[in-house]
Each structure stands twice: as structure tokens, then as C-alpha cells.
Amino acid sequence: MAEMISLEEARSLVLSAVFPLGEEVVPLLESCGRVACAPLSSDIDISPFAHSAMDGFALRASQIASATEAAPVPLKVIAEEAAGEVFEGPIGEGECVRIMTGAPLPADADSVVKYEIVEVLEGDGKPGSTVAFAAPTERGSNVRQAGEEARAGDVVIQPGDVIGTAGVGFLASCGILDVPVHRRPVVGILAIGSELVQPPAVPTPGKIRNSNSYAMAACAQAAGAVPRVYPIVEDTFEALCAAITAATAECDFVLTTGGASNGDFDFIKPVVESLGTLLMTTVNIRPGKAQTFGVVNDTPVFGLPGNPAAAYVGFELLVRPALRRMQGFAHVQHMSVQARLAKDVRKRDPRRIFLRSTITRCPDGGFEVMPDKNQSSGLFGPIQRSNCLAVMPEGLESKQTGDLIECLLLGVPEDLGL
Ligand SMILES: Nc1nc2c(c(=O)[nH]1)N[C@H]1C(S)=C(S)[C@@H](COP(=O)(O)OP(=O)(O)OC[C@H]3O[C@@H](n4cnc5c(N)ncnc54)[C@H](O)[C@@H]3O)O[C@H]1N2
Numbered sequence: 001m002a003e004m005i006s007l008e009e010a011r012s013l014v015l016s017a018v019f020p021l022g023e024e025v026v027p028l029l030e031s032c033g034r035v036a037c038a039p040l041s042s043d044i045d046i047s048p049f050a051h052s053a054m055d056g057f058a059l060r061a062s063q064i065a066s067a068t069e070a071a072p073v074p075l076k077v078i079a080e081e082a083a084g085e086v087f088e089g090p091i092g093e094g095e096c097v098r099i100m101t102g103a104p105l106p107a108d109a110d111s112v113v114k115y116e117i118v119e120v121l122e123g124d125g126k127p128g129s130t131v132a133f134a135a136p137t138e139r140g141s142n143v144r145q146a147g148e149e150a151r152a153g154d155v156v157i158q159p160g161d162v163i164g165t166a167g168v169g170f171l172a173s174c175g176i177l178d179v180p181v182h183r184r185p186v187v188g189i190l191a192i193g194s195e196l197v198q199p200p201a202v203p204t205p206g207k208i209r210n211s212n213s214y215a216m217a218a219c220a221q222a223a224g225a226v227p228r229v230y231p232i233v234e235d236t237f238e239a240l241c242a243a244i245t246a247a248t249a250e251c252d253f254v255l256t257t258g259g260a261s262n263g264d265f266d267f268i269k270p271v272v273e274s275l276g277t278l279l280m281t282t283v284n285i286r287p288g289k290a291q292t293f294g295v296v297n298d299t300p301v302f303g304l305p306g307n308p309a310a311a312y313v314g315f316e317l318l319v320r321p322a323l324r325r326m327q328g329f330a331h332v333q334h335m336s337v338q339a340r341l342a343k344d345v346r347k348r349d350p351r352r353i354f355l356r357s358t359i360t361r362c363p364d365g366g367f368e369v370m371p372d373k374n375q376s377s378g379l380f381g382p383i384q385r386s387n388c389l390a391v392m393p394e395g396l397e398s399k400q401t402g403d404l405i406e407c408l409l410l411g412v413p414e415d416l417g418l
């Protein structure tokens with residue numbers, strides 16, 4: 001096993017060890033944002049019948065083919081048809097039917113002319129009135145055909161499609177209220193560290209509050225997974241072995257923070273190695289080069305570093321893609337854009353550096369990015385204040401104000417304020 005690997009190698013290693021989970025059937029509303037895992041088809045044509053797209057008059061285009069401003073064609077209104085009603089009668093040569101949007105097109109009609117361009121000659125435009133048409137219309141005008149969107153039996157959502165908000169409506173029109181989707185992974189979250197106390201307890205000297213478990217649970221939830229937070233694990237080989245054994249038996253994916261480096265009390269690497277297969281220990285990124293990954297009890301185990309920012313970055317770059325892959329998503333990485341740096345960045349570490357930063361849109365339509373002044377790997381605050389990670393590539397090349405830099409967007413554009 002190579003000691004330090006690139007982010008790309010690490011990501012493909014992690015992704016090759018995880019697979020889309022099996023099916024669960026969820027109520028339609030809960031399927032939004034989930035990935036379908038079976039073909040879904042409609043039981044009826046959509047729409048079920050040809051209907052009017054306008055409030056107007058239903059007729060045959062041939063009836064008003066000769067209509068001009070100078071010689072409008074008058075027609076008698078013989079009936080009115082509202083949405084939900086069906087007009088079954090014939091429409092004679094000199095006749096038309098007043099029709100509302102959504103009402104079925106009468107069998108004898110092939111077009112609808114909207115109110116606005118029809119003149120009422122006699123009456124109020126309702127049955128018994130006479131209306132005049134001053135221009136011809138095209139056959140099929142203002143008519144939505146039966147089965148325009150789908151025919152009964154057509155597959156409307158394919159396996160692998162992400163069901164969006166409109167997809168929920170589409171499935172409702174198909175009569176589907178129970179949707180088979182890929183299961184969300186249950187992610188066991190374990191904070192390792194004898195120095196940790198559980199909030200809200202006030203730490204005694206030498207102790208700190210366990211904030212990572214909360215952040216990682218939030219990250220897992222934001223990635224679509226179901227977090228299961230376990231008690232703090234003390235820094236001993238035996239305690240960690242027991243905790244990992246239990247969590248791998250109960251979860252689809254296990255995540256730890258801390259104990260990932262080479263200190264005297266860092267046990268995640270030896271524990272994964274002794275219980276299963278250790279696949280990775282170190283990635284060429286900052287913050288967070290200590291990134292352990294392996295498989296125990298057929299369950300992926302990811303050991304993130306203990307420093308909060310290092311754990312966060314490791315999660316977003318390596319764990320989130322795995323959790324998305326397990327839910328069947330084809331796209332597993334954050335979107336990135338190029339932005340102009342708002343200040344000089346000196347590079348003193350050859351690792352690829354992910355700067356906690358704020359990206360904004362410039363008046364010219366481009367983007368500008370300002371790295372937070374505090375890039376300590378021990379802090380959550382700068383990440384809370386940021387909306388992206390600006391990426392300084394491997395090597396020691398610094399960047400100047402105005403240079404373009406890749407930025408990974410952390411969240412949806414509305415939340416990012418872009
Ligand atoms: N000799 C070396 N020492 C260290 C190296 C190195 O290469 N050589 N790497 C440093 C880097 S980089 C990192 S990152 C850390 C990663 O180490 P660990 O994963 O073993 O992290 P810990 O030592 O357990 O903790 C680091 C730091 O974070 C605090 N922490 C831990 N867990 C939590 C939690 N759940 N909530 C809040 N804060 C937490 C912990 O108290 C420490 O302050 O190693 C460096 N050392």
C-alpha cells in the first residue's frame with residue numbers, strides 16, 4: 001500500500017469499495033431527491049384525453065378557413081363545456097362549442113380559438129349567442145393531444161434517474177404513490193479521543209467537547225445518509241476494536257474522527273488492519289492528510305482526522321462521494337467554478353490545499369474568491385463563514401490577486417448567495 005496517495009487515487013479507491021444499496025419503497029413525497037431503482041411507468045395516457053389549452057371556442061379549422069377581417073365567419077354557440085365535463089353532441093357546419101381550458105376537445109372539433117380574437121355578434125358568447133371569426137386557424141391549434149407526455153405503459157422514470165420536484169408531479173399523474181428508490185446508507189459516527197466530553201458538559205482541564213460527531217452527522221445528513229451517532233470511544237486499541245466491530249455489524253458505512261495520525265494513542269489504522277483490510281492511510285491534501293480507509297465485516301470504514309477542519313474536508317472530498325454512490329447518484333462530487341483570487345496566497349506546503357473561502361459574483365458575471373484569514377485545521381468557524389473551498393494545486397507555486405483558482409461550491413446556489 002502506497003503511503004501518500006493523490007486525492008483522485010483516494011476517491012477512486014473509496015468509490016470502488018462501495019455500491020448502490022438495494023431498494024426501499026417510499027411515499028411519493030419522500031422520493032424527491034432520491035434515485036429511482038426500477039423503471040416507473042404510467043397506467044394511463046398523459047394527458048388522458050385531447051383537451052383545450054385555452055378558454056375559447058371549439059370548432060373544425062375547415063369551418064373558418066375562408067375567414068378574413070373583411071369577411072368574418074359567424075358561428076352559432078350551441079353548448080358550453082367546462083373542465084371535467086364531456087360534450088358528446090355533433091357540431092354542425094355553422095356551429096361551435098364554448099370551451100374552457102382543460103375541457104375535452106369535442107369529437108367533432110379539431111381546434112380551439114381563444115376568446116380574445118373572437119367577436120361576439122349576438123348575445124353574451126354563451127350558448128345561444130353568435131360569434132365571428134376574422135381569421136383562419138390551424139388544425140390542432142390550442143389543443144393538447146392525448147398521450148402528449150406519455151402513453152400508458154411508457155417508462156417515464158428510468159432506474160438511476162434522480163426524482164425532482166417536477167418528477168413527483170409527473171409520478172402523481174401516472175398514479176404512482178409508492179416509489180422504489182435506493183436506500184439511504186446508515187452511517188455510524190464514532191468520535192475517538194480520551195480527551196473528549198459530550199456536549200453540553202463543560203470540559204475539565206485537558207478535555208474538549210466532541211464537536212466532530214455533530215458536524216459529521218450533519219454532513220452525513222446533508223449528503224442524504226442517515227447518521228447514527230455512537231458514544232465517544234477512548235484511545236485504546238481494545239475499545240476501538242469493540243466499537244468498530246459493533247458499528248460495522250449495524251451500519252452500511254462507519255465513520256470515525258481522530259486517532260488517525262501516528263501518535264502513541266492513534267489506533268484507527270491498526271484496528272482496521274487487524275479487523276479487516278486497510279486500503280489507505282494518507283492523502284496528499286491539506287487540511288487532513290491522515291485519511292484512513294478500509295473494509296471491516298464487509299462494511300466500509302473511514303477514519304477521518306481529529307482536527308475539525310481536516311475531518312470536514314476529508315468528509316466532503318472523500319466520504320460524501322461514497323455516500324452518494326451508495327444512494328445510486330451518478331454525480332458524486334461538488335460542483336466547481338473558476339474564480340479570481342481577491343488576495344495573494346503564499347504556498348509553503350506542497351500538498352493540495354483546500355482554502356476555506358467566500359466566493360461572490362462580480363458585476364461582470366465572473367466570480368471572486370476571498371480565502372478566510374484563519375486557515376487553522378482545528379476550527380469549524382472559518383468553514384461556517386465560508387461557502388466554498390478554493391483549491392491550491394500540488395506544488396509550491398503561489399498565486400497572486402486576480403489569478404484564477406478552482407473553487408468547490410459547498411451547498412446550493414441560493415444558500416451560497418451567488
Ligand atoms: N508527528 C506528527 N503529528 C501529527 C501529524 C503528522 O504528520 N506527524 N499530522 C497532524 C495532522 S495534519 C493532523 S490532521 C492530526 C490528525 O491526527 P488525529 O486524527 O490522530 O487527530 P487527534 O490527535 O485525535 O486530534 C487532533 C485534534 O483534534 C481534536 N479533536 C479530535 N476529535 C475531536 C472531536 N470529536 N471534536 C472536536 N475536536 C476533536 C483533538 O483534541 C486534537 O486537538 O495529527 C497531527 N499530528
Ligand code: MOO
Nearest residue numbers: 287288289310377
Ligand atoms: O491533516 Mo492536518 O489537517 O493538515 O492538521
